[in-house]
Amino acid sequence: MNYAAADFIPHRDRMKLIGDIIEIDDAHCVTQSLATTLWPLCDGSRINSIIVVELVAQTASAFVGWKKRAEQKDAGAGVIVGIKKAVISVPFIPVGTSLKTSCRMLVNLHDQYAEFEGEVIGDGTNFGFVHLQTFSAQALLSGGNTAVS
Amino acid sequence: MPRPDDTAAGKETWVIPETSSVHDSSIERSFFIPRDSLWFSGHFPNMPIVPAISMLGMINDTVAAYAAHHGISLLLREMKRVRFKKIIKPDSAFSVSLLLRPTAGGFSGSFQCTSGGDMVCEGSLAIDREQTAGGR
Numbered sequence: 001m002n003y004a005a006a007d008f009i010p011h012r013d014r015m016k017l018i019g020d021i022i023e024i025d026d027a028h029c030v031t032q033s034l035a036t037t038l039w040p041l042c043d044g045s046r047i048n049s050i051i052v053v054e055l056v057a058q059t060a061s062a063f064v065g066w067k068k069r070a071e072q073k074d075a076g077a078g079v080i081v082g083i084k085k086a087v088i089s090v091p092f093i094p095v096g097t098s099l100k101t102s103c104r105m106l107v108n109l110h111d112q113y114a115e116f117e118g119e120v121i122g123d124g125t126n127f128g129f130v131h132l133q134t135f136s137a138q139a140l141l142s143g144g145n146t147a148v149s
Numbered sequence: 150m151p152r153p154d155d156t157a158a159g160k161e162t163w164v165i166p167e168t169s170s171v172h173d174s175s176i177e178r179s180f181f182i183p184r185d186s187l188w189f190s191g192h193f194p195n196m197p198i199v200p201a202i203s204m205l206g207m208i209n210d211t212v213a214a215y216a217a218h219h220g221i222s223l224l225l226r227e228m229k230r231v232r233f234k235k236i237i238k239p240d241s242a243f244s245v246s247l248l249l250r251p252t253a254g255g256f257s258g259s260f261q262c263t264s265g266g267d268m269v270c271e272g273s274l275a276i277d278r279e280q281t282a283g284g285r
Binding site: 010012013014016048050053054057077079083084086087088091 | 200
C-alpha cells in the first residue's frame with residue numbers, strides 16, 4: 001500500500017521533493033520522486049546530485065512520521081545536524097528522471113537523535129549515498145543551541 | 150537586513166551571490182538569502198529556516214567559483230564529517246571559506262561557513278577534476 005509522503009513530512013511546495021511512500025516497515029522506507037525543473041539546484045535541464053542529501057533526509061522524515069503515527073506518538077520535526085558521509089556517484093540528475101530513494105534507520109536514541117543511511121537510484125543509475133545525523137527540532141529549539149534543517 | 154532592490158524584479162531567487170575572494174588554494178564567497186528566496190517555499194510553512202541542502206548548494210557554488218577563476222572544471226564527489234551548528238533564518242548573510250589541497254585526481258579540502266559572525270557549518274570534501282578540452 002502506498003502513502004502520500006505529504007501526510008508524514010512538513011515539507012511543502014517547491015521544497016517537497018518526494019511523492020509517495022512505496023515501501024515502508026519498522027526498519028526501512030522507500031519513496032519515489034520525479035525530478036523536475038522546479039527542484040532546487042536545477043540548471044534548467046539537470047539537477048546537481050547533491051540533492052540526494054535532501055531526498056534521503058525527506059525519506060527519513062517520512063519514515064519517522066509514519067513510525068510515530070503507528071506508535072501513536074507526536075511526530076515532531078527533525079533537523080539535519082550532520083552528514084557523516086555523502087558520496088555523489090554521478091554529478092547530475094536529468095530532469096524527468098523517476099527516482100527511488102531508500103533509507104533505513106541505523107541509530108535511534110530516545111526519539112531525539114537518529115542516524116540514517118540511504119541512496120537514490122533512477123533509470124538504473126545510483127546517484128549517491130548519504131549517512132545522515134538528525135535531531136529533534138523541538139529539543140534543539142528548547143536547548144537553544146545546535147541545529148539546522 | 151532586507152534588500153528589496155535585489156529581488157524586486159519578480160525574478161525567482163534562491164540566493165544572491167555577493168563577494169568572492171579567490172586565491173591559489175582557497176576561496177571565500179559570500180551570499181545573501183532573502184526572505185522571498187525559493188528555499189523558503191515550503192521549508193517550512195509558518196517556520197521558514199534555511200535548509201541544510203541550501204548551505205550545501207552554496208558550498209558547491211563556491212567550488213564552482215574557484216574552478217571558474219582557475220579555468221578548470223571541478224565536481225564535488227564526497228562530503229564527510231559535516232556539522233550543522235545553528236539555524237539560519239530569512240534575510241541572512243552566509244559566507245563560505247574553502248581551503249583546498251591538490252590530490253591526484255582533483256582536490257581535497259575543508260570548509261567553514263558563518264552567518265552573522267557565528268559558525269553555522271563545517272566539514273570536509275573531495276572534489277574531482279573534470280577533464281575538458283579548454284581546461285588547464
